[in-house]
Amino acid sequence: MKKVLTVLLIFVMAMSLPLFAQGSKDSASKKPYIAVVSKGEQHDFWQQVKKGSAAAATDFGVDITFEGPPSESDVQRQVEMLNSALAKNPNAIALAALNTGSVLDQLNEAMSKKIPVIGFDSGVPEAPAGSIWANASTNNYNAAGLGAEKLFEVIKPLIEKATVAAPVRIVVLNQDASGESLLSRGRGFRDAMVNLIDGQTSLTKADIAVVGNPAYIATDSPTGGRKVFIEMMVPASAALTDAANTAQAALNRIKSDNIVGIFCSNEATVKGLLTATNDGIALANTYKGLVVVGFDAGAAQKNAVREGYFLGSITQDPYSIGYKAVELAYKAFKGEPVADVDTGAKFYNAANMDNDDIKGLIYD
Numbered sequence: 001m002k003k004v005l006t007v008l009l010i011f012v013m014a015m016s017l018p019l020f021a022q023g024s025k026d027s028a029s030k031k032p033y034i035a036v037v038s039k040g041e042q043h044d045f046w047q048q049v050k051k052g053s054a055a056a057a058t059d060f061g062v063d064i065t066f067e068g069p070p071s072e073s074d075v076q077r078q079v080e081m082l083n084s085a086l087a088k089n090p091n092a093i094a095l096a097a098l099n100t101g102s103v104l105d106q107l108n109e110a111m112s113k114k115i116p117v118i119g120f121d122s123g124v125p126e127a128p129a130g131s132i133w134a135n136a137s138t139n140n141y142n143a144a145g146l147g148a149e150k151l152f153e154v155i156k157p158l159i160e161k162a163t164v165a166a167p168v169r170i171v172v173l174n175q176d177a178s179g180e181s182l183l184s185r186g187r188g189f190r191d192a193m194v195n196l197i198d199g200q201t202s203l204t205k206a207d208i209a210v211v212g213n214p215a216y217i218a219t220d221s222p223t224g225g226r227k228v229f230i231e232m233m234v235p236a237s238a239a240l241t242d243a244a245n246t247a248q249a250a251l252n253r254i255k256s257d258n259i260v261g262i263f264c265s266n267e268a269t270v271k272g273l274l275t276a277t278n279d280g281i282a283l284a285n286t287y288k289g290l291v292v293v294g295f296d297a298g299a300a301q302k303n304a305v306r307e308g309y310f311l312g313s314i315t316q317d318p319y320s321i322g323y324k325a326v327e328l329a330y331k332a333f334k335g336e337p338v339a340d341v342d343t344g345a346k347f348y349n350a351a352n353m354d355n356d357d358i359k360g361l362i363y364d
Contacts, residue, residue, distance in 0.1 A: 031063045034329045035085035036094040036322075037078065038068030039121060039179075043267050044298040045318050048363045049121070052322025053094070060330045062091075072175070072268070073238045075099045082106045089113070092329035094136075096121035099178060107131040116332035120325035122181030134338040136324035138316045140181045141188035143345035144265060147293045147314045148192035150347050151261045152200075154291050154311060158260045160201050162227040169229040170261045171250045173269040175243070177215035177234050185265040185295065186216045190230055194221070197228055229257075235272065243272025251276055254287055267296040270313075274300050280309030297362035305350055312349030315361045320344070 036053050040046050050066045057064045065085070069077035075098045085093060086109055093110060095117055097103050107127055110117050116133045117124070123135035152159075155170070162168045170193060174186045190210055198205045207227040210217050216232035217223065233250060235242035247269070253259060264270040273292065277283050279300060283290060284307070294301050294313035304310045320343040328338045348358045 031061055032091040032330065032333055033063045033065075033088065034092045034094060034326055034333070035088065035090040036064050036066045036325065036329075037081050037085055037096070038066060039078070039096045039098055040068040040070070040072050041066075042068075042070060042072075043296075044363050045267050045296050045316075048318035049322035049325075052319035052324075053326045054322075055319075056323040056326035056330070060327065062326065062330055064326060068096075069098070071238060072098060072179070075102050079103060079106065086110065086113075086115070090115060091333040092116045092118065094118045094120050094325040094329045095124055097124040097127075100124050100126050100180075104128065116329060116338075118325050118329045118332060118338070120321050122179050122184075125180035133332045134328050134340050136321055136328055136341045136343060137181070138321070138345050139342050140184035141191075143314050143316065144185035144188035144263070144295070145192035146345065146347055147263055147295065148189045148196060150312060151263060151291055151293045152193060152196045155260045156201065159197055159203065159228060162203065162207070164226045167227050167229060167258065169231055169253075169257045169259045170263070171231045171233060171259055172212075172216070173243070173247060173250070173262060173264045173273065174213070174216065174232060174234050175238050175266050175268045177213050182265055183215060186232055187218065189263050189265065190216060190218075190221065190232065193230055203227060235269075238268055240268070240271055240275060243269050244275040245272075247273040247276040251282075251287060254290060259290065261291045261293070264292070264294045267294075267298050267301065270294040270296065270298070270301045270304075274304060277309075280304035280307065283309040297364075299364040302353065302362055302364065305348065305353060308350055312347055313362075314345055315348055315358070316345050317343045317361050318363070319361075 053066050067081050078098050079102050111131050119132050119135035123137050124132050158168055174182050197203050205222040208222040208225040210221040210230045212232035213234045233246055235246040274280050292310045294310050297315055324341045332338050352358050
């Protein structure tokens with residue numbers, strides 16, 4: 001009887017070995033899964049972020065999904081996408097939040113499941129402590145400050161001539177007043193321009209007034225001046241028609257308000273301005289003398305820069321943003337230490353946009 005039982009035991013073990021071996025093989029061959037939840041996919045910028053994410057997925061041997069809402073105003077749709085991603089129990093998440101307050105439950109759920117979350121682009125500002133492991137993003141405040149420097153170089157003589165009777169105005173077009181990247185850009189441009197005027201002209205902060213959307217006016221922003229106005233404008237929504245209407249409203253006041261420069265803080269506001277100016281052609285005719293600096297790239301904006309309709313533009317490195325987001329997410333999943341990564345920004349114009357260090361950063 002003992003011999004029979006021994007034979008049966010050996011038989012059962014032998015039969016189970018292939019299943020065990022197959023299970024081990026499946027487990028070993030299964031790639032880590034990282035969910036990338038973007039702010040959108042509609043702009044060329046996000047398509048470059050997507051390409052960078054895909055390249056990192058290949059390099060690090062992970063599976064990813066990349067999705068974003070149809071509009072950067074569609075906060076609820078992004079929340080649904082994040083819920084769907086969490087339901088799949090990913091090994092890590094990369095998130096560019098449209099609104100941090102709307103994803104607090106999801107961030108807490110990720111923490112409770114010990115799922116690392118990496119912020120990218122604007123990241124997830126003011127997220128619960130410990131929920132965001134690192135961010136891959138441009139230093140948007142400094143990048144927009146670079147735009148202010150380039151615009152100031154050209155309009156400085158006009159600012160020097162400003163008087164209370166004949167003030168000058170600089171307009172900043174911002175897509176919205178909630179996204180961290182856009183807020184940082186608008187504020188970075190504002191502060192840099194104030195400091196340039198105060199430090200490099202005969203005017204002081206007492207001559208400057210920052211006006212417009214309250215989200216872009218800090219407690220220490222000068223507001224009492226009457227010689228230079230820095231106007232912070234925000235469209236009714238992120239839709240192209242609203243961006244174009246806001247741009248047109250500014251253009252209608254070019255002469256009456258002596259607007260000498262416009263800074264568009266992202267691709268959406270650039271497209272709004274180009275829509276209002278027949279792809280920029282009107283900037284060279286109807287609004288000749290107006291100096292425009294953009295942000296990001298895209299075929300239409302690149303053409304506006306190349307044709308001289310724009311002084312130039314600030315470019316990020318969206319490919320690197322996507323790549324680094326997935327790389328950081330993978331390393332966090334592996335238990336490796338991660339830290340914030342500044343993916344950089346540069347100014348391009350008609351003279352340098354074909355240079356080797358620039359052309360790879362400006363996408364169509």
